[in-house]
Amino acid sequence: MEFRREVNEEFAAKVRAFLDENYKQEWRENRFDWPFDWDFHRQFVAWQNENLLDAGPAELNAFAREIDRAEFEFRSVGTNSLVANTIAALGTFEQREQILPKMLTGEYLAVLGYTEPDSGSDAAAAKTRAERDGDDWVINGQKMFTSNAHIGTHVFLLTRTNPDVEKHNGLTMFLVPLDTPGVEVREIQTLRGHRTNMTFYTDVRVPDFYRIGDVDGGWKVMRVALDFEHSSGKKYDTGLQVLRKVSSAMESGNRLDLVLRKTLDWARSAKRDDGTAVIEDPAVRERIARAAIEIEVARLLGGRNDETAKIAGVGNGTKLYASETYVRAVSDLLDLAGPVGLLQHTEADAIAGGWPEYSFRDAQVNTIAGGCSEVQRDVIAERRLGLKRMKPAAKS
């Protein structure tokens, strides 16, 4: 039993040195815009490959802490990790030889194309069509929330290849280069204040080389990819482990923890209009205590390694708890500021560096993305508790 979160301070200094040298001041200042820069992206990936290969928990903790302290809001490379790991698990020899090295050096950046205007958590209802034409496939359809498609190089695209069978049995997965003719990326603005995308596919022709997994075997590929997304997939070779270490270390940074610390820093010195100290207010104190409990529980759920970690549906529970408490707590942490909390995070005098207001917006997508809370509860109820759910009459 061990709950110490050891940090290798020497390694932490190394992370800081890298960020100080390469992570530009203007990106720090505009962090809520989620900056992206290809040169920095490749440098960062190369740095990770060089430094995180042999990293143990103390180094990963150091990495997570420094990323957190730098309030690093650089566009995430997390999707790259799960696509790379899925290709490693299910791709052909040629795909692994030709695609993976480029993902590991930061040359390729893969984004996810599961969701459609008419299907989100019910991903298997995808309608985007892929039809065979000789050695190629021709793709037509549209995807929603293709985040980072405007900067990425490839989209991991869930398509329908057979509309005449049960919906899970007629899907096929592709890794489509985003510069293929017929791909159009259209900006969508979000509640959080930065863009995601809608992507359109019109007679997009890709060679069979880019098919990942079997024809009509796309759901199996999805299951593997979703396992990686819930951090329960198997480990593959070492280069991929770096990607996985990075994404799990960055997730364990626990955004709510940062919001609480920023809010607490503000509350320590802030006064109400009547001159009383914010921090003395019992209603404020209660909210802070409650958020502190939720942060600790989320961290423990995500870090467990005992026999319960192997129970089906446990990863879904962690996602459910962390996202639901994030939504609950940021609302509370925004409320405690009173009207001054309303100032948008982009305003110079927004409280606590703008984090409560920004996170109040940001939090709302966390109970949706990666499978909404209702789907997580369905999975827990069915796989862990043995409660079969009533399903609507099956149709494709």
Add this chain to the structure above:
Amino acid sequence: MDCTLNETQLAVRENYERFFEKEAPAQRVRAAEPLGFDAELWTRLAATGVVAMAVAEDRGGSGAGLTELLFVAREYGRRLAPVPLVESVVAARLLSQFEPARAADWYEPMLSGEKIATLALRPAESGGLRLVPAGAVADLVVVLDGEQLLVAPIAGDRPRQSPANLGSQPLAECAPGTSATVLASGAQARTAYQAALSEWKVLTAAALVGLSEQAHAIALDYVKVRKAFGITIGNFQTVAHRMADDAVLIDGAYLLCLEAAWATDEGMADAARLSSMAYINATETAGKTAGDALHVHGGLGFTMECDIQLYFRRAKAWSLVYADPRQELQHLADLVIGAAAEEVRDGIPA
């Protein structure tokens, strides 16, 4: 992080799971009401050496830590065993620290379970001697009285009169005896008392985890057989989702309890904060889980025939016997806010 158990912890968990399952079935819990004490069960539990186990080896015990004791408390909670486990263990650990206690003629009998010690959860001047948990069945009470930590024999033969109460606990007013022994004074007294309260919170949290797990299990069994509108009610998402939420809350309550117990055993600086967190979290988890378990039983849950009411009443009572939970949140806020802005535990911001 590593939350796996060692062989000792696994053995304790297994032994006491078997013990309480066999010795404390629901009919025995019912038979012990309203007092909430089964003398025969206590004798059998004491014979397992549980009180001595909790005390350090050089003080006559076998030196178990909270990471072992929490598994006893969890199984006790799972079966709602009508015995003063948490109070007697915490009081014995506290008393064992002081020479005047170790020299007393009741010390060895306390370790064997023949005499029962309990702890007043509030200082004497704050009503600590009213509604003392296990007060009706204990021989000795430890109380913080002004600047002094005292142990006093409780007047009158046990069991004493206990007012009827929500959780059927042997609560009683303990008259401060004239023959009280001073254990410590000033800062030493307060520190020792606070540490004991912190341990009480961890073990009570563990008991509430066990209680929650069993209430959830009983409810799960029920929703798989009870039918409405032609199907079992567990098929309805509104029911299934409650059960799913509660399963996750219980996971978290257990882990936080384990971390608090570990931090206490390791003498970590944030042990008091984690204990407070574990306690608050377990009280809320038990309240919600037992409440949901009662609710899914429908009208049956409102009847005294149904065992789920035994869990529902104790989920509230074991929590409230210490304090209004929101007061405890204020206490926790002190510990969270009081920490420096960049306070770290081994490097990671708290």
